Amino acid sequence: MISAAQSFLEASVRTATPLALAALGETVAERAGVINIGLEGIVLAGAFGGLVAAWGGSLTAGFAGAAIAGVAVAALFAFFVVVLRADQIITGTAINLLALGLTGAFYRGLYGATGAALSIPTTGTTAVPGLAAIPLLGPVLFDQPAPTYAVYVLAPLLWWWLYHTHSGLALRATGERPEAASVAGISARRTRWMAILLGGALGGIGGGTLVLSQAGTFAEGMSAGRGFIAIAIVVLGRWHPLGVLAAALLFGAASALQFFFQAMSWALPYQLFLALPYVLTLLVLVGVAGRVTAPAALGRN
Amino acid sequence: MQTDLGRPRATSVLVSAAVTVGVSGAALLALWVALRLAGLDATRALAALWEGSVGSTYALTSSMLVRATPLIFTGLAVALAFRAGVWNIGAEGQLLAGAAVAAVVGLWWEPGLGVATLPTALLLGAAAGALWAGIAAWLRTRFGVLEVISTIMLNFIALYGVGYLVRGPLQEPTHVYPQSAPLPDLARLPAIAPGMRLHWGFVLAVLTAPALWWMLRATAMGFRIRAAGQNADAARVAGQIDTARTTQHAFLLSGALAGLAGAVELTGVTFALYENISPGYGYTAIAVALLAGLDPLGVVLAGLLFGGLEAGALAMQRDAAVPAVVVSVVEALLVLLVLAAARWRSASALLTRIAGGAPRAEEGT
Numbered sequence: 001m002i003s004a005a006q007s008f009l010e011a012s013v014r015t016a017t018p019l020a021l022a023a024l025g026e027t028v029a030e031r032a033g034v035i036n037i038g039l040e041g042i043v044l045a046g047a048f049g050g051l052v053a054a055w056g057g058s059l060t061a062g063f064a065g066a067a068i069a070g071v072a073v074a075a076l077f078a079f080f081v082v083v084l085r086a087d088q089i090i091t092g093t094a095i096n097l098l099a100l101g102l103t104g105a106f107y108r109g110l111y112g113a114t115g116a117a118l119s120i121p122t123t124g125t126t127a128v129p130g131l132a133a134i135p136l137l138g139p140v141l142f143d144q145p146a147p148t149y150a151v152y153v154l155a156p157l158l159w160w161w162l163y164h165t166h167s168g169l170a171l172r173a174t175g176e177r178p179e180a181a182s183v184a185g186i187s188a189r190r191t192r193w194m195a196i197l198l199g200g201a202l203g204g205i206g207g208g209t210l211v212l213s214q215a216g217t218f219a220e221g222m223s224a225g226r227g228f229i230a231i232a233i234v235v236l237g238r239w240h241p242l243g244v245l246a247a248a249l250l251f252g253a254a255s256a257l258q259f260f261f262q263a264m265s266w267a268l269p270y271q272l273f274l275a276l277p278y279v280l281t282l283l284v285l286v287g288v289a290g291r292v293t294a295p296a297a298l299g300r301n
Numbered sequence: 302m303q304t305d306l307g308r309p310r311a312t313s314v315l316v317s318a319a320v321t322v323g324v325s326g327a328a329l330l331a332l333w334v335a336l337r338l339a340g341l342d343a344t345r346a347l348a349a350l351w352e353g354s355v356g357s358t359y360a361l362t363s364s365m366l367v368r369a370t371p372l373i374f375t376g377l378a379v380a381l382a383f384r385a386g387v388w389n390i391g392a393e394g395q396l397l398a399g400a401a402v403a404a405v406v407g408l409w410w411e412p413g414l415g416v417a418t419l420p421t422a423l424l425l426g427a428a429a430g431a432l433w434a435g436i437a438a439w440l441r442t443r444f445g446v447l448e449v450i451s452t453i454m455l456n457f458i459a460l461y462g463v464g465y466l467v468r469g470p471l472q473e474p475t476h477v478y479p480q481s482a483p484l485p486d487l488a489r490l491p492a493i494a495p496g497m498r499l500h501w502g503f504v505l506a507v508l509t510a511p512a513l514w515w516m517l518r519a520t521a522m523g524f525r526i527r528a529a530g531q532n533a534d535a536a537r538v539a540g541q542i543d544t545a546r547t548t549q550h551a552f553l554l555s556g557a558l559a560g561l562a563g564a565v566e567l568t569g570v571t572f573a574l575y576e577n578i579s580p581g582y583g584y585t586a587i588a589v590a591l592l593a594g595l596d597p598l599g600v601v602l603a604g605l606l607f608g609g610l611e612a613g614a615l616a617m618q619r620d621a622a623v624p625a626v627v628v629s630v631v632e633a634l635l636v637l638l639v640l641a642a643a644r645w646r647s648a649s650a651l652l653t654r655i656a657g658g659a660p661r662a663e664e665g666t
Binding site: 110282 | 446
């Protein structure tokens, strides 16, 4: 029972990690008034970039490659949305299609048409001395791959930045009242560029985590909706970094329930468990309805 | 924000056709370059793309037009929703709901319904799509849940729901494969000519487009939808239009069209329910609708183009070992080029609407 609970919690944190990274990045973008549906494509590009860089170099290079791939895709999105003032939803949809096709073509082109999965060694877990020895929660929270620790640091850091620094205030102002912000001397364009690129880097690293810390390989379309889920997590977390962290963990737990019930050998169809996180997300969105407001200028150019 | 609600549509179809031809050439060229960069045989791939779409009568009728049918239906669904300011990203889930209910009708009720089986399957399939969209519509009006998020969640729920059905209550009798039993003949759409894969669903799709075009242009309902989509506040204040109700109706009708896509695909092409009955038609539909300038008649053209691309992509995978998924590069580039063209050709009201003043929900996205 203890071990079942422990593996359930470990799986929750593991599932939550890439989602939290992508969702924290999207939080920054949405706070600047940009909804980036293209996050799904950014996560996928990050996964592919991570594999390519890790194949040629080290795992550290892999994460750098993932971030660069995410930033590259995000830059294309930013060019259309900020420079050309194209619609955010439409541009994001196109970006997703583009990333799906390009990663599929390049994976096949670079690694041959044999279909044999290309695998790389993964990061493995790093136990935090002392903390990992805490019963139950120690191994769950502090014996994880490095990206999980990055999330622990990032969430409070982003919270502090958004709410306690001048540039964080400028970013939020851009997402609420861009006209007022520009009167105050803030460049909405520059702010949104930076926010989108930061979102791209984090989304890319989230995708890289899937390859470098979990799967050890790439598959066509392996983001499998995680970018979309991250966008829902941002709403669940009420556009607040710490709320987003909690929402990612909740979603991770809902996803990990299937492992738990499999371990308990309950005879329920597993598709129902696969659908559970999405049902839960809808229910929670209904629950927070009316008590949560999006940045006022979200989606507006 | 443009105000000419009743402007003639013929010119817009011409513009979108011209833009389509222009950007298609550019997108195919870009695909060729991308394939070369990826180290694949680009020329052979494009030749296979041509062969597999319009290179022969067989490819045209049994592959391209068959593939275009669900894209036209879902493209119409997305175009209608976006026109009304509803961000329905959920055509995929609504299509799956339509296919699942049509399968139930065809497999379980055929003995009782007899010759009424096929029409019932199509009607209830459309109703199921409307119902699936209705969940998101209700969440939006009642709780203010953004439909961009809810429809995407509902897509995944529908996908796993179908996955459950084909391994549970609807699984074929031997319980080996994750699919339903084949549909009885009375639940199948007939082929247009004997031995041909092309079925009457294609004709239905092509006829639905002018019907929707006429509805949007010439009926009070259509006027309300366009008004609500272009400027919800003005429509409410100056036009005395109940915009919440109007957008809800458009949302349901959009879902019905996507549900019909699923029912037609099931009864006309696959004849059995599978988990992956749709290779993302509902997502591609967004690109189809945008390329068409959200115009129902343009959707037919864009649907044919994308049907050709996807049919050709399958041939490309078979003959040139290029993964079929690369065709989505072309689809993405088409949309991006249209967006960019709109920026630089702001004289065209049609294109401006797509790029800058696209209809949106009153509570934002």
